[in-house]
Amino acid sequence: MTINRTYTIRQLTKEFDVTARTLRFYEDEGLIAPERRGQTRIYASRDRARIILILRGRRVGFSLSEIREILDLYDTHHDGGVTQTLHARKKFEEQLHKLERQKIDIEDSLVELKRAITLIDDAVAKGVLSANALHQVAAE
C-alpha cells in the first residue's frame, strides 16, 4: 500500500531543492493538485511521487507540457477505451525513442569529454601542451 503521509510546501521545497513558487506554478499548470486545509496546501504521497517524476523529467530535458502529457497518461488512459489506451502506448513509445536518441548523444559527449581530459592529463604529465592533439578532439 501507499504510504499516507502528508507534506507542507516547505518540506517539499527543502527535500527537492525547489522554491515554493515552483510548486505553485506546477499546480497552476495542472501538474499536481494538492488538497487544501483552508487555504494552505496539503501535499499527499501521490503529489510527492508526481513531483519526483516532474523533476526528473525536467532534468532529462522534457518540457512541462510533455511532462503533463505523461502524467495525464498515467492518470487517465485506463478509464478510456482501447483507442485511448493505444494512443497512450504510442505516446509512451515516442518518449522512449526520444530518450534513446538522447542517451546516444550523451554517450558520445561522454566519450569526447573523457578524451579531452586524458589529453590534458597526458600533456601536463609530459610538460608539453600539444595544441594540435587537442584541436583534434573538437574537430572530429
Next chain:
Amino acid sequence: MTINRTYTIRQLTKEFDVTARTLRFYEDEGLIAPERRGQTRIYASRDRARIILILRGRRVGFSLSEIREILDLYDTHHDGGVTQTLHARKKFEEQLHKLERQKIDIEDSLVELKRAITLIDDAVAKGVLSANALHQVAAE
C-alpha cells in the same frame, strides 16, 4: 588533414534542420565565427564541426553559455599556462559529471516507460485494463 570545403548558410540550415536566424544568433553569441565574402557568410569545416557540437550540446540540455564555455576551452586552453589548462580540466570534469547524472536519469526513465508499455500490452492482450497495476508505475 581536415577537409577544406566551405558551406553557405542555406546548406547548413538544410543539413542540420535549423533556421538561418539560429546560425546568425549563434554567431552573435560568439559560438561560431564564419568568414565573409563581402557581407555573405562563408562557413568552413571548422564552423560546421562546431555547429555539430552546439546542436548535440543543446540536445543533451546544455545552455548556449555552457556550450560556449566548452568551445572556448577547446580553443584557448592550450595557449594559457598550466593554471589555465587545469581550470579547463576542471570544467570538463564538471560537464562529465553532469552528463553521468543525466544518463542515470535517462536510464531510470527508460525502465519506467518500458514497464508502462508492457503493462499496457499485457492488459490489451488479456482484454483487461488494470488500473491498479498501471498506477503502480507512476507511484513507485
Next chain:
DNA sequence: TCTCTGCTTGACGTTGACGTAAGCGTAAGG
C-alpha cells in the same frame, strides 16, 4: 496584544533562445 513565521493570492519582471517582419543589396535566369 503584538509580533513573528509561514502560507496565500495576484500581478508584473526576467532570462534564454530564438521567431518574425521590415527594408535593402546582389547575382542569375527568362
Next chain:
DNA sequence: CCTTACGCTTACGTCAACGTCAAGCAGAGA
C-alpha cells in the same frame, strides 16, 4: 529589365519557466 532566390542588418515580439515584489490572513509564542 524584371523577377526570383538568397543573403544581409536592425529591431521588436514571443514563449517557457519561473523570480520577485506587494499585500494580506492565521496561528503560536512573549
